[in-house]
Amino acid sequence: MKKISNKLINWIDERYDLTPVRNLLQHKKVPMHRHSVWYYMGGVTLFLFMVQLFTGILLLLYYRPGEDSAFESVRFIVTEVKFGWLIRNVHSWSANLLVFFAFIHMFSVFFSKAYEKPRELTWVTGFIILVFTLAFGFSGYLLPWNELAFFATKVGTDIVGVLPLVGEPLKVLLRGGEDVTGATLSRFFGIHVAILPAIFSFFLALHLIFIQRQGMHEPEKFKNLPEEKKKYIPFFPDFALKDLLLWVVVFNILIFLALYFPWELGNKADAFAPAPKGIRPEWYFMFMFQSLKFLPPHLWFIEGELFGVIAFGLIGLVWMLIPYIKIKNRQNWKYQPLTILGVVAVVFIFIMTILGYIL
Amino acid sequence: MKLDRRKFLNMLLGIGGIGGIVSIIYPIVSFLNPPKSAEPKVNSLKAGLNSDFPENTSKILKFGRKPVILIKTGKDQYKALSASCTHLDCIVQYKQDTKQIWCACHNGLYDLNGRNVSGPPPKPLEEYDVKLIKEEIVVTKLG
Structure with a gap:
């Protein structure tokens, strides 16, 4: 067996020269320190993305977009198709865990300042991936065509409409018409299964290539240690195996959640029924949703909604460009301004999310 | 060159x-x-018989492609308003206990004249005319 694989590798090596791959596998190393645990978060996110890809393709075999078929086909998947309920639950749960780990990954990178030179573009591509992840969540939420999804999409796309000038055309473009209808569903389906995967894969590939080229980030404290005190483990096989072990753990948690907390399908969307009580977006949009709720109809001279949308847009832009923002670090400051900003962001998201569920 | x-x-x-x-x-x-799909032009709509409609209840009518909420406020008394919340386009509902119109999406409240009373809605709901023609409820677009 080993002989055959060696032969195969030699065959390829002779033709395509595998030196770069061999170098990477042999020389890549991972620093070991108190905060090494955060190195695993990106890997977990990547793993969950692969689960999404796989279960998504499976669901695609039975799902039929359309006002008269979407809800029915999802019901068919969860009631008739063998293990259809499992595949759908795994897809829904994995989506949620994916967003969760992506956020953890982002904040751990933020607080360890791993975005600093030379890794600015890794941060920027990571942020773009996160935005597309949220777009995946938003577009996928509508696909079962149930009440909650219908109104969440109405609200979500209507918010786009408050933007001056471009808002209205953009809303029509997203909805495929004036209102949320079957045309919107077709569009979201196309976006969810074709457009987003294509763009997402491109930025994900860039993100991963950047990481492989530059190696793991070392925190300030670790970098300042004398050479002999720096501990590393080889990426291959040590770190990769640990990664794999964690993936197995996460996979088990995922299956547990999918088995014991099935995702409800709810009632079919009806364009002429009042919005049901307790309507809310997915939890990862909750903090924005709740903030918009707190805004009065008018703020100074602009509409409250518009103010909220512009504010979140600007904050997002600043967040993406964090690596390029230089604030002089004074010696007498106990905490750096950016760290405080990060803490404020986390606390804000946390409180708003909780308020969204209890109010 | x-x-x-x-x-x-x-x-x-x-x-x-x-x-x-x-x-x-x-x-x-x-x-x-x-x-742009041709919008079916609807100017008035028959909404059933007066006697079939219990007091202090409501229903959503399909006024072309727009939802309209019809509320029976008292004996032979009706109110018809656009059912699309002026905030973010959710469909509103009638609250029987407080006799108000409520949007579940962001807690917007309107009174029975469609005026935005509290919550985020920036504008009142558009009003429709309701007439009783021989026991039949007829809703008509104003203006």
Whole structure:
């Protein structure tokens, strides 16, 4: 067996020269320190993305977009198709865990300042991936065509409409018409299964290539240690195996959640029924949703909604460009301004999310 | 002389290139923009018999493609308002206990005249005219 694989590798090596791959596998190393645990978060996110890809393709075999078929086909998947309920639950749960780990990954990178030179573009591509992840969540939420999804999409796309000038055309473009209808569903389906995967894969590939080229980030404290005190483990096989072990753990948690907390399908969307009580977006949009709720109809001279949308847009832009923002670090400051900003962001998201569920 | 010729050709190539790109992008953008479907023009709608409609209840009517909420406020008394919340387009409902119109999405409240009373709605709900013609409820667009 080993002989055959060696032969195969030699065959390829002779033709395509595998030196770069061999170098990477042999020389890549991972620093070991108190905060090494955060190195695993990106890997977990990547793993969950692969689960999404796989279960998504499976669901695609039975799902039929359309006002008269979407809800029915999802019901068919969860009631008739063998293990259809499992595949759908795994897809829904994995989506949620994916967003969760992506956020953890982002904040751990933020607080360890791993975005600093030379890794600015890794941060920027990571942020773009996160935005597309949220777009995946938003577009996928509508696909079962149930009440909650219908109104969440109405609200979500209507918010786009408050933007001056471009808002209205953009809303029509997203909805495929004036209102949320079957045309919107077709569009979201196309976006969810074709457009987003294509763009997402491109930025994900860039993100991963950047990481492989530059190696793991070392925190300030670790970098300042004398050479002999720096501990590393080889990426291959040590770190990769640990990664794999964690993936197995996460996979088990995922299956547990999918088995014991099935995702409800709810009632079919009806364009002429009042919005049901307790309507809310997915939890990862909750903090924005709740903030918009707190805004009065008018703020100074602009509409409250518009103010909220512009504010979140600007904050997002600043967040993406964090690596390029230089604030002089004074010696007498106990905490750096950016760290405080990060803490404020986390606390804000946390409180708003909780308020969204209890109010 | 030679350089000028090159410049000239590059310019031609550039203009041609831009034209080429535009001729590709324009159809794509137009394709993405959905065609306007002919909106069925509805000016009035029969909404059933007065005697079949219990007091202090409501129903949502399909007024063309727009939802309209019809509320029976008292004996032979009706109110008809646009059912699309002016905040973010959710469909409102009638609250029987407080006799108000409520949007579940962001807790917007309107009174029975469609005036936005509290919560985020920026504008009142558009009002429709209701007449009883021989026991039949007829809802008509105003203006």
